[in-house]
Amino acid sequence: MIKTAVLGYGTIGSGVVEILDKNRDVIAKQAGQEVELKYVLDLRDFPDSPVADKIVHDFQIIEEDKEVKIVVETMGGLNPAYPFVKACLLAGKHVVTSNKALVAAYGTELLAIAREKQVNFFFEASVGGGIPIIRPFYRCLMGERIEEITGILNGTTNFILTKMDREGETFENALKEAQNLGYAERNPEADVEGHDTCRKIAILTAMATGREVNYEDIYTEGMTRITDIDFKYAEKMGTSIKLLGTSRMKNGKVTAFVAPVMIQKNHPLYSVSDVFNGIMVRGNMLGVSMFYGSGAGKLPTASAVVSDIIEAAQNLKRNVAIGWSSEKQPIEPMDKARFCYFVRVAGSYRNKEQDIKQAFGDAEVIELYGLDEFAVLTSEMSEEELKAAATAYDRKEQGRSDFGIKQIIRGVL
Amino acid sequence: MIKTAVLGYGTIGSGVVEILDKNRDVIAKQAGQEVELKYVLDLRDFPDSPVADKIVHDFQIIEEDKEVKIVVETMGGLNPAYPFVKACLLAGKHVVTSNKALVAAYGTELLAIAREKQVNFFFEASVGGGIPIIRPFYRCLMGERIEEITGILNGTTNFILTKMDREGETFENALKEAQNLGYAERNPEADVEGHDTCRKIAILTAMATGREVNYEDIYTEGMTRITDIDFKYAEKMGTSIKLLGTSRMKNGKVTAFVAPVMIQKNHPLYSVSDVFNGIMVRGNMLGVSMFYGSGAGKLPTASAVVSDIIEAAQNLKRNVAIGWSSEKQPIEPMDKARFCYFVRVAGSYRNKEQDIKQAFGDAEVIELYGLDEFAVLTSEMSEEELKAAATAYDRKEQGRSDFGIKQIIRGVL
Known part of the structure; x- marks a missing residue:
């Protein structure tokens, strides 16, 4: 039997407790042993809930209990989620979280600690709720x-x-x-x-x-x-x-x-x-x-958390290679990204045709009945080029009464 | 470095060879070591292909080569795929296959041999081509x-x-x-x-x-x-x-x-x-x-095969718990399955309304202009009940000139 603690008895946390109970047999079979809930950390008491006798208010009880091998963080936010999760990993416990803010802000550090301590830090539920999407990257699309x-x-x-x-x-x-x-x-x-x-x-x-x-x-x-x-x-x-x-x-x-x-x-x-x-x-x-x-909702998200609990239980003694290193991935400037653009323009196309063509080149024109505007769908260009085209158009049109670009939406070809 | 052999240099087999080459670095990183192709078994020679010097015609060379740890079966069909795969597993080699006929017919036996020999028998590519669908069952949806x-x-x-x-x-x-x-x-x-x-x-x-x-x-x-x-x-x-x-x-x-x-x-x-x-x-x-x-196609299917090769490489010394036991799963008789039914009937609804209502109960009626027929969409019933309703209708209508049910298609509600 393996013992867990849940930090935060909110929507997701109570969902995890519910699934651990309702699918107890399936989970035990997959995890190779029973998974038992030992503590639920929350500021509140839940006297009429099934976890009434498991509620603790003091995180240290969980941190120091050697029996607790897997800690589930479903509090959300960074504080105290971050110090609690870090402390659990440092104490040699596996941590499973649904907290995207935590993973986006501190994932690199927490993954490194997990590797160092030979435990696991899993976060399937942090993206896409119940949809398996973290795991496909390291379990399914490995050759891609x-x-x-x-x-x-x-x-x-x-x-x-x-x-x-x-x-x-x-x-x-x-x-x-x-x-x-x-x-x-x-x-x-x-x-x-x-x-x-x-x-x-x-x-x-x-x-x-x-x-x-x-x-x-x-x-x-x-x-x-x-x-x-x-x-x-x-x-x-x-x-x-x-x-x-x-x-x-x-x-x-x-x-x-x-x-x-x-x-x-x-x-x-x-x-x-x-x-x-x-x-x-x-x-x-x-x-x-x-x-x-x-992508959200109590039980779907909790189901993803439970899949992480099971993977942690299957790998109690080893760190599964997932996630990323501390090497930084540069992101290219947005100006170089390429799209076609949907551009809404004030006035009638008949009056603007020449200026539009000069600024945006050949573009598909869309007119809606009863509106004093029209739209064009440009061919593919970079953000930089789009900005230049919009500026060029504005310059040409300046001083006219029905002047202006009303909307720009990126499009994929 | 880990050595593999591919059985069958057809569409999928040549795709696997191509990916092992083109994504060599990604695969090595994920597998923890380089994956090298040692043999390709085929009846034909491929003198102008990149595998010209790896072609063998004799399966025994592969079966007996202790260096070959992972065998990829992409021949299709049952013979000789079945005896070859079985022999490889018995020889302590991991086997990866894209062959649904093989898995459907002999999966139980081959999985049992793999367990016994502490190797792996993987078949992600046998269903859904490149779509990860076998692995989600044992890696993602474990708590469900x-x-x-x-x-x-x-x-x-x-x-x-x-x-x-x-x-x-x-x-x-x-x-x-x-x-x-x-x-x-x-x-x-x-x-x-x-x-x-x-x-x-x-x-x-x-x-x-x-x-x-x-x-x-x-x-x-x-x-x-x-x-x-x-x-x-x-x-x-x-x-x-x-x-x-x-x-x-x-x-x-x-x-x-x-x-x-x-x-x-x-x-x-x-x-x-x-x-x-x-x-x-x-x-x-x-x-x-x-x-x-x-769901098909050379490279997508081969990509699924490669993900299996990588998982086998990650688990060279242990059998990953996947698949099913030899216990038989009974399938309920189809007669009990429930659907709503789309039923096309000859004649005009006006003339048939009473018989239709008596046979099928309240059902949505769909009429298309210019056809001497109409359709009804029934409420949910079992196959058994549908058959009885259709028979009842036929009996009522017997002897009429525009008699008969022209089509029945199951529908989901």
């Missing part, structure tokens, strides 16, 4: 040179964008609905500004390159400026707009960004909707594969 | 009670059905195009009659239950009777028709079948089209997840 990872990694924003797409909702109304359903926080910034997606794509990029990725190096743009008008164009073009986290690796160089992107119907992520997540991985031999499922 | 596996497991038939769906093609024409493109064999029976899918769902079901599944116990129906008319109805209903392999596990009882099934737009497999494969797995805690990618 990974060329691209693109994911819909945040269920909240995907729910909002799906509402806007299917029901013509405004961003504000869709956000309100997400909040009413409990999908979005009262302060939705971390989701809608792309910070959550940024940390997740940083973790996946580090898994793929084997090097530390600083999430602050990743260009991050939220989806708050996407409007219902954009989706009207998208509908006409047969495309959709998704908040993507992407990294592309080529000849040792890595580009990475988080941004709303217009994708075509045949893109594997096109039909990933509502609160679901999907992660597309392109390898040099494999081509494209895609992993899809519940 | 698997409740359902449903897959589009055959790229050829998915290509044909996609053509019929999108372009209104007849089965015959779509098959011809698949043959011209090299996606379908001259004799397409194994694909279109569902035999290929049957072996694959048998393997996945055995992975999920841990027990031997006899593929002959699985009800298997091909897709040759699906017509362009069926897709006309599907279009009107917003559904699609896919050849699915499914197993459902509940309270230790397993239902499994291969059949064309009508699925709704919100089904995770709805948008898996062309030659792509997708496998949906439902766990009791995780809910639904889906794995998508290239």
Whole structure:
């Protein structure tokens, strides 16, 4: 029998406790022995819960109990998650976490301590909730040179964008609905500004390159400026707009960004909707594969945590080679990244044709009935070139009354 | 350095050789040492190929060479693949195969020998080509009670059905195009009659239950009777028709079948089209997840083989616990399986309404302009009940001129 402790009896933590109980037999079979919960650390008491007699308020009890071999961190945030996890690893305990902030900020150090102490630091649940996506990198796609990872990694924003797409909702109304359903926080910034997606794509990029990725190096743009008008164009073009986290690796160089992107119907992520997540991985031999499922939620996320507990139990005496080294992976400047661009322009195309062509070259034109604007879809160019083209257009148009570029959204070809 | 031999220099075998060369550095890093190809067994010579000096025609050379630790079987078929693989395992070599026929027919025995000899028998490439799907069962979803596996497991038939769906093609024409493109064999029976899918769902079901599944116990129906008319109805209903392999596990009882099934737009497999494969797995805690990618093709399939080579290299001295025991998993009779049914009936609904209602109860009616027939979508019932309903209807209608049921396709709710 192997003993565990859970730090934090919130949504995920209580989910882990539930699965350890409900799937006890399956877990014991896979882990090679029974997995027993010994402590739950929380500031609160839970007198009517099944863990009432396991609640402790003092972390030291867990840190110093030699019987506890695997510690599950589901508190979230950095403090006290970081010092607690570090202390557990230093005490020779395996640690399993669902905490993307922790992994993105301190993963390199914690992985190094785990290696040094010959224990394991696993974090399958930190990206993509219940979707197996960390493990495929070190267990499945081992023979591949990974060329691209693109994911819909945040269920909240995907729910909002799906509402806007299917029901013509405004961003504000869709956000309100997400909040009413409990999908979005009262302060939705971390989701809608792309910070959550940024940390997740940083973790996946580090898994793929084997090097530390600083999430602050990743260009991050939220989806708050996407409007219902954009989706009207998208509908006409047969495309959709998704908040993507992407990294592309080529000849040792890595580009990475988080941004709303217009994708075509045949893109594997096109039909990933509502609160679901999907992660597309392109390898040099494999081509494209895609992993899809519940990117959040109590039991799916807890299920990923439990798979880590089992892997730790299977490898009690050895460090499984996963993660990344302390070598830093540079991220190329965003200016060099290439896209086609969806550009909405004020006025009528008839009056602007010449200036548009001079600035953007040959571009597909999309006009919607009843709007005093139009859109163009450019051919592929770099961010740098796009900025130059937009500036050139602005200069030409200056002084006109129906002047201006109203929206720019990146697109993939 | 670890030495390997490849049995069969066909499409997959030559793909494996190519990846071992092109991704040499990645593979060495993951495997912990260089992986070197020592022999390629084939009846033919390949004088102008990169393996010209490695070709052998005599299996015994490989069997008896103690330096060869991992043997890759990519010959296909049962003879001589089965005796060769068995001999390699008995000689204490690890074996990796892409051969679903071999795994479905002799997997139980070969897994047992591998355990006995403390080597590994891996077969990731036997199902879903390049898609990681065998490994997720023993590496990712370990804490889950698997409740359902449903897959589009055959790229050829998915290509044909996609053509019929999108372009209104007849089965015959779509098959011809698949043959011209090299996606379908001259004799397409194994694909279109569902035999290929049957072996694959048998393997996945055995992975999920841990027990031997006899593929002959699985009800298997091909897709040759699906017509362009069926897709006309599907279009009107917003559904699609896919050849699915499914197993459902509940309270230790397993239902499994291969059949064309009508699925709704919100089904995770709805948008898996062309030659792509997708496998949906439902766990009791995780809910639904889906794995998508290239289900066939030289390099994707070879990539899965290479991931097995790497896992074997990482576990040279121990048998990784995968697969199933020799205990037999009974499959429930198909008569008890439950679906809703899409039923096409000759004549006009107006004239048949009463008989239809008496036989099938309340059912949604779909009429297409210009056809002397209509369709109903029943509520959920068992195969047994459906048969009884169809017989009851036939009896009522006997003697009429526009008599008869023209088509029945299973649907999921």
